[in-house]
Amino acid sequence: MEHHTATSPTADDSAGDTDVFITGLWRQNPVFVQVLGMCPTLAVTNSALNGLAMGLATTFVLLMSNTLVSLLRKAIPRQVRIASYILIIATFVTAVDYIIQALSLELHKALGAFVSLIVVNCIILGRAEAFASRNSVRRSLLDALGMGLGFVFALLCLGSVREILGSGTLVGIAVLPDGFEKWVVMLLPAGGFFTLGLWLMVFKRIKREPPRATETQP
Amino acid sequence: MTPADIEIPITTRAWPLYRALVGLGLICALIIVSAYQLTAPVIERSKTAMLEQAIFTLLPTALSKHAYRLTAQNRFEPATDKRNSARLIYAGYDAAHRLVGFAVPARGMGYQDSIELLYAYGPEQQAIIGLQVLSSRETPGLGARIASDPAFLHNFARLDVTLTPGLHLAHPIEAVPAGKKLAAWQIDSLSGATVSSRAVAAILRQSSEFWLPLLTTRQEDFTRGAPHRDLADG
Amino acid sequence: MDERPNKTLKISAAPHLASGASVERIMRNVVLALLPTTGFAVYAFGLAALLSLFTATLTCVLAEHLLCKLAGRPSTVKDWSVVITGLLYGLTLPPGLPLWMVCLGGLIAVAMGKALYGGLGYNLFNPALVGRAFLQAAFPTAMTTWTPAFSADRFTSLPGSMLAPPFGTPHYDQISGATPLAAMKFEQTLSDTVDLFLGLTSGSLGETCSLLILLGGLYLIARRMMNWRIPAGIFTAVILLSGLLHLSDAQAYPSPLFMLFSGGLMLGAMFMATDMVASPITPLGCYLYGVLIGALVVVIRLWGGMPEGVMYAILLANAVSPLIDRLIQPVAYGTRRSKDS
Known part of the structure; x- marks a missing residue:
């Protein structure tokens, strides 16, 4: 369960549309930079497909809730805004839960309780509070799309590494030779933590700014 | 306060609060209900199909099946809905409407979480004649193999559950270490997954000790044979 | 910080006594x-x-x-x-x-x-x-x-x-065949204690011969290079706990000697749990840490899903050891335990 409210940096009003989109996808990537939504990130990424499904479900909820929040932003008084946002988010999560069940029971079983737990994914409430409640519908949609795809991207990164090492397959297709000894740990929760740690290291490296003289390492 | 915050209205009157919450509640209710209405038939269909497929895989000679519920008087009655599913079992019939076997759902504790099984009982053979793991959260690559390992599942192609005249299992089902199976009522454990294998054995033992005496004594409940309306046939 | 000291361990808190140990x-x-x-x-x-x-x-x-x-x-x-x-x-x-x-x-x-x-x-x-x-x-x-x-x-x-x-x-x-512990857990057969003590069983490379591990540990203790309180705590807990269980039901629970000499307990207690960095500092803390490991080993072996639990017991106790150090803080010389008394 995650309860830190995300008051992540918002793209300021002057920022262009592409900027809003890129911010979510890369600059403020919800997983690799903001380190939000860890519960689904760690729990359902034992295969690329599960990660993708979870990412898309979250993106859908994010798109819908950002739209509705932005539409109603002038009608929802400050005092009841959090309750209202949660209501909106929970509604779309319930809908997504039904839709996934209708699409594939197997997928629904694989994602388990984590579909319902999208409600408490702080990325969604964070975007509603920090962005959609004070921006136009168009910009809110772009923000949701950027953040959502950023989340999908992150889950795919984790899911593919874990699936390749843990099952020897990628998206269900065998990619490693038969004699490959599977790393069971990668399918277990512990493997999620290892992989997340490694990806965070990689991204830290990629995004590292040139070292400054005052920089101190802990 | 940033300029953006001013956009969110602050009010001291109660009416806008009610309006917002009740209005939003209505909108949300509408969304949920329509999502449910649209998806419910599809979900129901695929759930039934999944169960049906499992039953017909377990009872390959069956052409039709009916659901029965155990009543409080320990009798079996055709089930027309899915209430109280713990007391439901399925009987499979061949083309001549003869009973070929039962598919019995069972569940119990595995290594990490509960395991749900569906097993087939052949009254003629006095044996369990098939097993499918419906859901389990066993360790991937180890315990999870109870659902897929062909050698392990072969244990259940014919697992002896003969009843004594006193309606107890003549030989309680037991899991033995891998490769040590000697008798028809023993299950060869998966190597590296002893706990999960034993869990399966325990679930089967408990479930068969409960159901088999009932199924044996109430045979006539199922042989009235004439096809009737069944929830799962729809 | 560009000027890192060459040997980290030369930085130490007072008192600076030269014991010759490095x-x-x-x-x-x-x-x-x-x-x-x-x-x-x-x-x-x-x-x-x-x-x-x-x-x-x-x-x-x-x-x-x-x-x-x-x-x-x-x-x-x-x-x-x-x-x-x-x-x-x-x-x-x-x-x-x-x-x-x-x-x-x-x-x-x-x-x-x-x-x-x-x-x-x-x-x-x-x-x-x-x-x-x-x-x-x-x-x-x-x-x-x-x-x-x-x-x-x-x-x-x-x-x-x-x-x-x-x-x-x-x-x-x-x-x-199965290791002595797996045989105990899954086949209900006990190995001979003397065999266990001398290392005539199957198992990991270095865990089989309890006798030699014990000798190595005693050498270090004699040279004051190992904190004997940790193995003492572990052995006490294992003997007491498994002894009580064995007395209550000798059929279901193996004897304390079996528990002591089987699996990785000896190696773990002597050389793993005593890792100087990952174990507590104070003497009382060390006893506590040892007892925790011993109790966890017995619990995992007898009631857990796995036959052996020494590794997990030590890792768990490692994780707890900073907390033990916080809980048990020695009274600094010259100060009192509480302000009032």
Whole structure:
């Protein structure tokens, strides 16, 4: 369960549309930079497909809730805004839960309780509070799309590494030779933590700014 | 306060609060209900199909099946809905409407979480004649193999559950270490997954000790044979 | 901070007493204390043990050297601590484990168990056990398949499983029966206590002979290079707990002697739990830490899903040890326990 409210940096009003989109996808990537939504990130990424499904479900909820929040932003008084946002988010999560069940029971079983737990994914409430409640519908949609795809991207990164090492397959297709000894740990929760740690290291490296003289390492 | 915050209205009157919450509640209710209405038939269909497929895989000679519920008087009655599913079992019939076997759902504790099984009982053979793991959260690559390992599942192609005249299992089902199976009522454990294998054995033992005496004594409940309306046939 | 001190351990809090003990000296003695056990492993498992232990140690040393270079720190290979990590890690492995797994686990032990935390003196967990725990979780089948001890051709040939191609599945040509603990758990048969004590059973490379491990530990204790309170706490807890259970139902619970000499308890208690960095500081804390490990071992072995629990017990207690240190703080000299009295 995650309860830190995300008051992540918002793209300021002057920022262009592409900027809003890129911010979510890369600059403020919800997983690799903001380190939000860890519960689904760690729990359902034992295969690329599960990660993708979870990412898309979250993106859908994010798109819908950002739209509705932005539409109603002038009608929802400050005092009841959090309750209202949660209501909106929970509604779309319930809908997504039904839709996934209708699409594939197997997928629904694989994602388990984590579909319902999208409600408490702080990325969604964070975007509603920090962005959609004070921006136009168009910009809110772009923000949701950027953040959502950023989340999908992150889950795919984790899911593919874990699936390749843990099952020897990628998206269900065998990619490693038969004699490959599977790393069971990668399918277990512990493997999620290892992989997340490694990806965070990689991204830290990629995004590292040139070292400054005052920089101190802990 | 940033300029953006001013956009969110602050009010001291109660009416806008009610309006917002009740209005939003209505909108949300509408969304949920329509999502449910649209998806419910599809979900129901695929759930039934999944169960049906499992039953017909377990009872390959069956052409039709009916659901029965155990009543409080320990009798079996055709089930027309899915209430109280713990007391439901399925009987499979061949083309001549003869009973070929039962598919019995069972569940119990595995290594990490509960395991749900569906097993087939052949009254003629006095044996369990098939097993499918419906859901389990066993360790991937180890315990999870109870659902897929062909050698392990072969244990259940014919697992002896003969009843004594006193309606107890003549030989309680037991899991033995891998490769040590000697008798028809023993299950060869998966190597590296002893706990999960034993869990399966325990679930089967408990479930068969409960159901088999009932199924044996109430045979006539199922042989009235004439096809009737069944929830799962729809 | 560009001017890092060359030897981290020379920074210390007061009082600055020169006891002559240095990291190098202690570590050299630990290696010495481990030699009988190592020798027995080679005697019992032959070339397989020799190659496994060599690979394990070499991987750990190389990993330490490279990671230090990568982090821009002077290499700490020379203080022998990583040799101990490698050797201990090697001794916990089952004989016949594919060499590529030995390498991978060694890398993980040093990288994740030590380097990530900042090197020697900062590790939260015993690095050797981190490596083993990773292997146990990643390759449970290989980690619980045992090659028999004292096979006739052990000095002339290697088990085929060891030479599995990198990342390939091992194929075993000889598999021994269950280890004493697995036999106790799954087949309800007990091994002979004398056999256990002398190491005439199957098991991991260095865990079988309790006698030699005990001797090595006693040597270190005699030279005051090991905190005897930790093994004392572990043994007390194991004997008391399993003794009580054994008295209550001798059929269901094995005797305390069996619990003491089977599995990795002896090796774990003497050489793993006593990791100086990952264990508590105060004497009382050490007892507590030992008792916690002992109790966890008994609980995991008797009621857990796995036959052996020493590794997890020690890792868990490692995690708790900073809390124990916070809970039990010695009264500073010259101050009182409470303000009022």
